[in-house]
Every structure is written in C-alpha cells, then in structure tokens.
Amino acid sequence: MDRLTLRRPDDWHLHLRDGAMMRAVLPYTARHFARAIVMPNLVPPVVTGRDAAEYRDRILSAKPVGSRFRPLMTLYLTEETEVRDLRAAAEIGLIAAVKLYPAGATTNSASGVRDFARVRRVLENMAQIGLPLLVHGEVADPDVDIFDREAVFIDRVLDPIRRDIPGLRVVMEHITTAGAADYVRDGGADLAATITAHHLVINRNHILAGGIRPHYYCLPVAKRESHRRALVDAATSGAAPFFLGTDSAPHTDAAKLQPCGCAGCFTAPNTLSILAEVFDTMGALDRLESFASLNGPAFYRLPANDDTVTLSRGEPVAFPDRIETADGPVTVFDPGMPLHWRVEG
Template identity: 55%
Template structure:
C-alpha cells in the first residue's frame, strides 16, 4: 500500500547558500527564492566582489529594493549578507561586520575556484591568520568553497584534497572557529563533517542529491547540469542522500542556485552554476521522497541551519502539495535574456502551495519563453 503523503507542511525553510547576482538578474531571480524561503545566505562573488561591511550593506539595500519592487511584503524575507575573504582582509573588518547585525559569514573562495573567484585567497593560513583569529573571537562563521585549485589535481578529487590540505590544518589552528563546508559533494566530505571536532557543518544542494556525473552527458554534453563543485560518482551521491536524511544537525539546505544567461552556459567556455531557485523545494522534496525520508525534510530545510548560525527558526510555514510541477523549458528576463532552469522541460511530483494574501500576488519576473515558429 502506498502511504506517501499528498501534502507536507513544514516550518518555512531557509537557503544557506544562494547567488542572486546584481542588477537586472537580481531583479528577475530574487522573488523565486523569497516565495519559498524566509532567509538566505547571499554569496558575495559579484564584480567587483563584496569585500567589506559597507559594500555588503549597499548590496543588501539593492536586494531589499528588488524585493519591494517584486511586491514582497516587508519583513517576510531577510537577506543574510557575507563578505568575500581576500589575502588583504583586515581583522578590524570582522568586528565591523559582526556589529552591523546583517553580515553573517565570511566566504572563502580559493583563487580561481569558481565564478568570479579571481580575487580569492591564495594561501589561507599564511595570509589570513589574523582574520581567522578575529572571526573565531567574534563568532563569525567561515563559509568555504571546499576545493583546491591546483591544476595537477583531478577535478573530481579536489574536495578530498581540500580536506587534507586546508580543512584539517585550519581546524587544528582555530578549533573554535565555526566552519560551513558549502555544497558538499563527496563521501569524503560527508565522513569528514560527521567526524570533525568542533563547530563544523555543511550545506548540500538539491542537484547533488538527485544527480550523479552521468547527468552531464546524457544524450550529449549538457551545460545546464555543469556546476562547481562538479557532480560526482553515484557512490558520492548516495553518501550525500544518507547524510541529508540522517537527521544529523550538521547538514542543512543550501541550494547554490546560480543563474547565468543561456548564452554564457551554452558557450565554448561555459559558466558553472545551476539555476534551481525557481523549484528548489520541489527538487528537495523529490530527493527526500525517493529516499523514503520526507519526514526528515523539515529538520534539514528549516531547523538545522538556524541552530548552527545561532538564529531562531522561522515561525511561518510552507506547504508542499503532490500535484505536479512542470519545469519551464526556458525563462527570460524583461530584456529578453534567457535563463534555463535545471532539468528544464521535466516534471516534478511536488509543487509549493500558493501562499495566502500578498505572497500569492507577487508578479513572476521570469516568464515562459514563447514557442518560436
């Protein structure tokens, strides 16, 4: 007998790893996140990157303006800002960030690791020791892109080597520093986070729960499945599913939704990133249902992240209905620029139920692209 529920109501979830970009792209994508999530950790890898508290405050104001223009009720979504760590970040900046009340983490991008990471750190312990000590003192989490960039290391092994070369020495030197291993992709990473001493946690994306690296090549090279860290072998996907559905409070939701215009994805040197904000909770519900663990989704999506960051869980709720959701083939911005969501053209079993009042009235900034004759 099929006992799978047809609806699921959980506390409103949060997204602990999100790219919103800026300008027209920000205006187009922000409401997709705000329809589902109460808060989101906003990545700082803009051009130029967000490296100090004043820049983070200005970016936050642009996000709030975009939310207002999208019809978002005031106070119903909170952007949690981050700083981009560089070799030259000053320890005093950490104190200013903590005192701001709106900066909630500092992001480590190893130089060249992913989109807009050229200004990243070249040697964490050698160049950032004073900043790391200030972060530990002020209880400011370090959010790490957990890959080495050594070209001699195979791209599928870079997370495991990062644990050995960076995470282990970091934890030994700064044992009280809060560290979030973002977008975890391997069994090596899962094992490390489970066993590490001190305040260590990890985010997991929906696409790394649902797909292995075969998804990149089914029927040809599929650039809209390309992300960094790249999708891995099935053994790693299964380890991520086990971790996410385990109830272990060290693992929580982070979409790593990363919009790029279609032309930059379908390009000779295509950009890394999957756009999942449109249908994030539907994707996570699919992964948890496939694992027989829908009853574990609330802890992963709504409770574990706030507990690690020292924030209260959201009071509002979100309802998922098993009534089907067709992922659009293509989305476009008002200027005609196109964005392709992950798994475009496919169908999911779950959809986010309409929210009452002003929430259901938010305009769709993205629209389905008309069929071209």
C-alpha cells in the same frame, strides 16, 4: 502522506547576482524562503562592510512588494581583508558569515585567497567572535584532477586550518563526496555542510554521458553515483550538521552555451519540489523539515522561522524551461524526473 507542512525554509547558499539579473531571479527565492545567505562574488566582489550594506540595500529594494524575505550578507575573504572592518560589520549584524574562495576555484574567484598565512589573523578573530567561515571546498591546483579537488582541499587546507585555529566555525558548502560527508559527520559542533538540490539528483553521467549537457555543469562538479547516494543519505538522515544550501546560480544561456561555459545550476524555482521528491522516495518526509528549516538556523544561532509552507502531492508539476531576464534567458534546472510535490499558495 499527500500534504506536508513545515516551517518556512531558509537557503544557506544563494547567488543573486546584481542589477537586472538579481531583479529577475530574486522573486523565485523570496516566494519560498524566509532568509538566504547571499554570496559575495560579484564583480567587483563584496569585500568591505560598506560593500555589504550597499548590496543588501539593492536586494531589499528589488524584493517583491509585501515580501518578508531577509538577505543575510557575507564578505568575500581576501588577503587584504581588514579585521577592524570585519568585526565592525559582524557586531552590528550586517554580515552573517565570511566566504573563502581559493583563488581560481570557481566563478568570480580571482580575488580569492592564495596564501592562507596572510588570512590567519582574520580567521583567528572570526573564531573569537563565532563568525562562520563558509568555504568553497576545492583546491585550484591544475595538477589536481577536478574530481579530486574536494578531497584534496580537506587534507591540504581545511583540516590544517581547523587544527591550527580551534573554535573556528566552518561550513563546507555544496559538498559532493562521501568523504566530505563523513568528514563533516565526525567533525564536531563547529563544522557543518550545505547540500544542494541538484547534487542530490545528478551524478557526473548526467553531464557527460551521451553528449555534454552544460546546464548540469556546476562547481564543485557532480561526482560518481556512489557519492550522490552518500549525499542523499546525509541529507535525509536529519543529522544536525547537514542543511540546505541551494547554490542556485543563474547564468544566461549565452554564458552557459559557449566553448568555456559558466558553472552553475539555477534551481530556485523548483528546489522544494525536488527535495520533497527525494525525501519521499527515501521514506524520509518526516526529516525534510530538519534539513530545510531547522538545522541551518541552529548552526547560525538564529531562531527557526515562525511561518510555514505546505507542499501537496499530485500530478507532476510543470516548471518553465527558462525564465526571461533583461540580460537574456536563464534555463531552469531540469531534475530529469517527474516532480509530484508542489508548494501551495
């Protein structure tokens, strides 16, 4: 198979930032994806319906002329989130989900949740109306090893929440471990997970072996090779709980290359080429559409996209090393292997 046509994909986990950065990176997502769940961890965060409406309008004003790209907005869950505001935003279709960041777990998460008892009423209301909770699945306890934070989150936080609030629809975002994949696979219809392109191709050796490579540093951090293989198996299985969320997270090189560098990989330009390469290697190109285009809409109770994209296989594709923004250059994720699949058009 040298050409592959699939329904246009969606990105169920995306960082667009704001201002000049957003204007620079948005075209790369809008070129390939019809919709994207947009993360609310701006500074200050998107915490109210009004915040979400204003952010949506800024995104729409920045998208390329003629683009049909549609941002799907989220609210940042805090211990002060008001049920009335959240329900009103959901009822008019302004928001598609709510994002849970454990305080201190990742970029711009200082406003996140510390005491989960204080958000129980919000979560109960979300269960009543079927509004998904998107979780950054890591604890921020400094006593927990960074490579164990996902597993501990499932045991200490996620599983108790799901037992206490039956019917709460949850997406574990950017899973990185075999244990998380197993948990989601066995979790029933109310649980799903996104998997990133970069976690399908790198393990922790790519970050640390032979020298520190900050452009591979992300949160959750990449794990052992056995975990990467488990993620590939989950993604290429076509199973309904697993779908694409790029977690494409642009940071300027100046922010990445410092003593305390930012976490995130900018993958929007080459995600589809990476996915096609991975699925091709696994003999699973026939299941790429499920992962990239069908499973996500089904979980979010949205129709799949009507239009299509076509990828063709040939000589390796040359992607730019970085893109220029008014804030400074942003390095494009390097998968460390030739990518033979390109998006036509």
